[in-house]
Amino acid sequence: MAEGHRTIARQIAQEHLQAGDSLGWFEDLYIRAGEEPSIIPWADLKQNPNLIDWLDQNRFQVSGRALTIGCGLGDDAEELARRGFTTTAFDISESAIMWSRRRFPQSSVPYVVADLLSAPVDWVAMFDFVLESYTLQVLPSDLWPDAVRYISSFVAPGGILLVIARGREPNEPEGMMP
Ligand SMILES: C[S@@+](CC[C@H](N)C(=O)[O-])C[C@H]1O[C@@H](n2cnc3c(N)ncnc32)[C@H](O)[C@@H]1O
Incomplete structure (x- = not known):
């Protein structure tokens, strides 16, 4: 995954965590991705x-x-x-x-x-x-x-x-x- 995309994910996570919201960043990240999997760090689109x-x-x-x-x-x-x-x-x-x-x-x-x-x-x-x-x-x-x-x-x-x-x-x- 491009480092730029990983940075987006990290920023969204940090914003939520700093606001005391432990779990809200997941939904925010998926929304931001707009069904573009490369934005989601763990989305390999294949089985583990x-x-x-x-x-x-x-x-x-x-x-x-x-x-x-x-x-x-x-x-x-x-x-x-x-x-x-x-x-x-x-x-x-x-x-x-x-x-x-x-x-x-x-x-x-x-x-x-x-x-x-x-x-x-x-x-x-x-x-x-x-x-x-x-x-x-x-x-x-x-x-x-x-x-x-x-x-x-x-x-x-x-x-x-x-x-x-x-x-x-x-x-x-x-x-x-x-
Ligand atoms: C790091 S990803 C791993 C996704 C998948 N299991 C994989 O191996 O690719 C973590 C997933 O857990 C979900 N998640 C995080 N907290 C959760 C919670 N409290 N209850 C249910 N799902 C949660 C996130 O939305 C995200 O899809």
Whole structure:
């Protein structure tokens, strides 16, 4: 992605965070993008290769209902549906959800606008496979305890939670995105 576009995302995030609004920048960024994916730093328009690797290696262990948290533009949710999961996907950004629906008009996936931190109660213990990729780590750290509690609450007894995050060594810079 062009550095100029990354700068736009960073500025929008910083404006909201400095105003004490932890979550509003996502919708603002998606609106600003106007369905131009290069503006969204994480919008690769393809499935996460780590998810693909994990699913290929654990093919016979997972099935049933799946949930993708902070689904962005829907590629991972579509992959789970393609592999036979009854998949639900949600994101806090209405624009991201509308964009996903437009990208995949024939999809079986219900794309839902929801905040992880006030998610529908009937999702508790409902999903055999829950995918969280890169959302937790873009939230301010004071939200992590509640976010983790919610994320794990969606997993059915015996189900699997797959968390994909970018890592860095302690001596590496934190990077410019939140
Ligand atoms: C870094 S992006 C990752 C998107 C996608 N999971 C991926 O791997 O490409 C984080 C996503 O989580 C969404 N998000 C952020 N906070 C959220 C919340 N509290 N509830 C639901 N979605 C949230 C954002 O709108 C954004 O689409």
